[in-house]
Amino acid sequence: MWTHKRKVLTIITESALERVLLEDIERLGAHGYTVSDVRGKGHRGVRTSAWDTNANIRVEVVCDAETAAAIASRLKDQYYENYAIIQYIADVEVLRPERF
Amino acid sequence: MWTHKRKVLTIITESALERVLLEDIERLGAHGYTVSDVRGKGHRGVRTSAWDTNANIRVEVVCDAETAAAIASRLKDQYYENYAIIQYIADVEVLRPERF
Amino acid sequence: MWTHKRKVLTIITESALERVLLEDIERLGAHGYTVSDVRGKGHRGVRTSAWDTNANIRVEVVCDAETAAAIASRLKDQYYENYAIIQYIADVEVLRPERF
Amino acid sequence: MTEEKALTDIDPIILFFLLGLAAGLLRSELRLPSAVYDLISMVLLLAIGLKGGVELAQQPFGYLLPQILAVIGMGFLLPLIAFPVLRHLGGFRRADAASIAAHYGSVSVATYAVATAWFASREIEFEAHMPLLLVVLEIPAILIGILMARGLSRDVPLATVGREVFLGKGIVLLVGGLLIGWVAGPGGVASIEPLFFDLFKGILALFLLEMGLITAAHFGGLRRYGVFLVLFGIGMPLFSALIGTAFGLLLGLSVGGTAILATLAASASYIAVPAAMRISVPEANPALSLAAALGVTFPFNVLVGIPLYHALASWTHRILGG
Amino acid sequence: MTEEKALTDIDPIILFFLLGLAAGLLRSELRLPSAVYDLISMVLLLAIGLKGGVELAQQPFGYLLPQILAVIGMGFLLPLIAFPVLRHLGGFRRADAASIAAHYGSVSVATYAVATAWFASREIEFEAHMPLLLVVLEIPAILIGILMARGLSRDVPLATVGREVFLGKGIVLLVGGLLIGWVAGPGGVASIEPLFFDLFKGILALFLLEMGLITAAHFGGLRRYGVFLVLFGIGMPLFSALIGTAFGLLLGLSVGGTAILATLAASASYIAVPAAMRISVPEANPALSLAAALGVTFPFNVLVGIPLYHALASWTHRILGG
Amino acid sequence: MTEEKALTDIDPIILFFLLGLAAGLLRSELRLPSAVYDLISMVLLLAIGLKGGVELAQQPFGYLLPQILAVIGMGFLLPLIAFPVLRHLGGFRRADAASIAAHYGSVSVATYAVATAWFASREIEFEAHMPLLLVVLEIPAILIGILMARGLSRDVPLATVGREVFLGKGIVLLVGGLLIGWVAGPGGVASIEPLFFDLFKGILALFLLEMGLITAAHFGGLRRYGVFLVLFGIGMPLFSALIGTAFGLLLGLSVGGTAILATLAASASYIAVPAAMRISVPEANPALSLAAALGVTFPFNVLVGIPLYHALASWTHRILGG
């Protein structure tokens, strides 16, 4: 059954970027995304406040390898220098390949 | 140490389904699940409101490949036609195989 | 582009452990972590309350295989006997290997 | 209105609705966290229930029973009228027509709250047991909606539907508030009045701010589903208000009570019914019914309908009696 | 109770508890978001602290000191009595017996709040520094519980336990409120009274709604752990209330103050102690102590205990003194 | 202060700030959920807007216009003065200097709220349209900050910045409240007063508790960025207060109004500006500006500044006039 391989790209970054990031992701061809509110710590320190400026989101995009690469490299160019952000990609299998 | 291979099935769907979905998942043999509140966008549009009818959940089930397949195909039959829902499955390794 | 392989260790456990767990994780060499509030069910029953004593967190750590193993085995020794906790590990690829 | 003059006559809570609407349409960052939405709606539902319950003890059950039965009848009637209109004039699929009809047969608690606030600021009296009728009206349309969608033949999971309806948040809080108010009485409730009664309109204002944001989000759906839905979203409440007025007159309600019943009839559910339909009639598209109920009917009722229904009630009362 | 007659004499906040309990047992969808629970409990804790603090300035420290010391003694005594009962009669493992004993040696802020509301509506006076004794009573039982579980020999991470206890949300807000009330005095606090004092009972009602839901969730635990736990959950508060009454008489408290102290003694913690035990005595099963404290003792105290302890205090005061 | 004597003269809301600060520095578990923070700040912003709007209708626009223009000028002036100080004395990078300067040219709503509470408890009158000036002052500094960071040459995404600024939560709620208050007038607003006005100081107290926790979290940043930032965080508001006082005198404001304007000038934004800078000047380090604005200037203004600025306004008024 699980014959369709796809990628899931996970992005963890500042809440302030939510709107622009999701626009980028759609523009680069993803058919959907899922967002949750998270907190965390990384190279730019603890980000764990009740507070927008200091809160994180976690965005998940299921898509094919090319789209994942396109999004990831675009976000890298755009945001890595100045924002708290990490990305990682993993292999997944999906049921309806035409959807992703 | 990481010798026990399992699957993690991730389901993202409408909050309205939470109760029935979790019952299905347990009935099909999963030993546990984890749920979080998320928002997102997919083929059925933006689902991002403060509001139950338009909110999403993300359910994660760690289990063996057969159980994952059983749950996924059951949810496909039951909910794909009428609900906002995606599923994907990934390989993971666990410490206590008897638990999953 | 995705040439750097890493692991993502996911820990789902009691909210009460948040502080000590994150200290453990940092001490064992992780460069960051991400935490979200979740609910769930497992061998220690339903954990789904509005309430700290009965709430869960989900912690995600992107790191190399050794660090993941070190954290997982440390948490196993420390918490498996008395706490509601599961861990699983998956393969991921990252962009900036020096970060994880 | 007290001593000082205001620019207009608009109730400030309506202005909060317009603020939310404007912010939503301009795609502002404004957004109520869902926990806040839950808290606010919980306090409103409990307050409405409490207020009704306190008065309920004063009413003999023999007086209430005919009203309850009549209102149940109205709850069956309205969706039965709406369904063929939606199916044949609107050309909707069976499930969608049934689901939209159910929304319009049931009631909107927010519309009721705005009406009571509007009446209170004009010192218009109405029967105190209206929250009871509100609760009663929530449910029949749901059952009819499911039957219309599925027919009697197919097995409807009545147990599941029943628990979905009766144990949903809204009904539990409304009925719970009613019972608490009824048992505790006015004296008992006095100590919790500062939260549930004094803050009522302020909390309703916040709620309407969020309703404005939600309404704005459902305007998009309207554009997609076209003109018929807009017409239905205005025509149906006007028609229902006539039915509600007729029932009010038949039951011998006061002018205020008649207007409230007309408002209840005219209002369309967007909490209890969508939740029940999602589980019981999943093939119905929720975007359709919410676009109509939230994108058209709620703002129409709140901005135009309530004063209209009150005028209608006054006029019919003047015509028919005293 | 004011002019109008109520159906019963039950305080409406108790009805909110029963509503939550019923909704929980019927497995309704009702559920308070955790952010709302946090807000509500935060306001209650601050309000209790503030109220106590405002009065504290009026008391000479020499008058308070013996009471504080006596109450610390009571906090040590109660778990020392409960422990052997649980260990030998109940057959619990060492860690579980110690943990449950600690829960019963400490106090429940919600029970205290219900008692003060009950007393206020009956205009029963009590010493204004009770919140101080509440804070003081939270802590000794935790220390004793850890010692009973681990013994003196093994190294207890006292620093971790200390920060867990003293810097936990509950203590910080109670003590913070006490200090603010004490420094600002009644005049200073006047401007924040509408939130913290006028809304107190309404917010307590919402809190008890949630407590009902939580209690319902812990009934399951009871079925599993059996009859002894139910008996202990009723017997222990009755016994503790006797001890509390004795301490109240010894300290020369008023009837109201004695009854409050008895209630404090009878109440079982379900916030500070579970959190501390989870970190310090992790091998204790939290389901056991919460099933007893929340599933039995809290409802018992709130529904039956408080009037009983007041009757006991009145009776002993009548017996012993003019 | 009413009949009874308080220990000190400190406003209790300041004590809440200190409680949060202490809890944060001791690393207590205390933490407001973000939904609660959102609710609280939403009510405060709306309340401030409403209060201003109610009074606004009474003012002729011809009276307000020069004040608005003058205050826009002040909003441009302050960051232009701060920038070279930060760049050359402080040695900050261009983007950081521009961003910090923008924070100090804009305003802090919390500081304004504390000032109004402080004035109200001392019955010091001030011009009722101050919330309008508050809104006006939020924005110019943001534009200047972006220009200073990027220069006129490089293409600034003005549309994005504009929507970020004007449709941000803070401005929408403040302006929305202003408009609602203005349209509804004092009579219309009466029904929502219990939530927005009576609870104001209690809600402000909760807000300041959270501000204390946030301030404590930014002390760490201070240690890293050194002495200059601390000096700037105290020196800049003192200097800005002088400018604000001068503008107040020029505009013929009352003593209270002058002191409020000085406070606005002295306060540093930590909501609107950080959000705008994060998007428009991403290379600026937000930890720097927040450490200064929250770690130094906010507590300084709230604990020391407000009484000082009031003394300054009284003194200059005495010197210069009647």
Ligand SMILES: Nc1ncnc2c1ncn2[C@@H]1O[C@H](COP(=O)(O)O)[C@@H](O)[C@H]1O
């Ligand atoms: N190694 C990691 N594992 C998991 N999450 C991380 C890791 N590093 C950073 N993060 C998350 O990504 C956010 C931004 O990371 P950074 O840019 O390193 O500050 C942090 O606030 C964390 O939530």
Ligand SMILES: Nc1ncnc2c1ncn2[C@@H]1O[C@H](COP(=O)(O)O)[C@@H](O)[C@H]1O
């Ligand atoms: N490609 C995707 N990647 C991540 N999440 C998705 C994707 N597509 C859909 N989702 C999530 O699944 C929900 C239902 O999807 P759909 O049935 O396509 O509307 C959406 O609201 C999103 O939260």
Ligand SMILES: Nc1ncnc2c1ncn2[C@@H]1O[C@H](COP(=O)(O)O)[C@@H](O)[C@H]1O
């Ligand atoms: N098979 C599973 N799949 C996903 N999450 C699980 C699973 N088992 C347990 N969990 C999560 O881990 C927590 C602790 O598990 P346990 O120790 O088994 O009670 C649960 O409350 C769930 O949130």
Ligand code: NA
């Ligand atoms: Na209706």
Ligand code: NA
């Ligand atoms: Na006790």
Ligand code: NA
């Ligand atoms: Na300023």
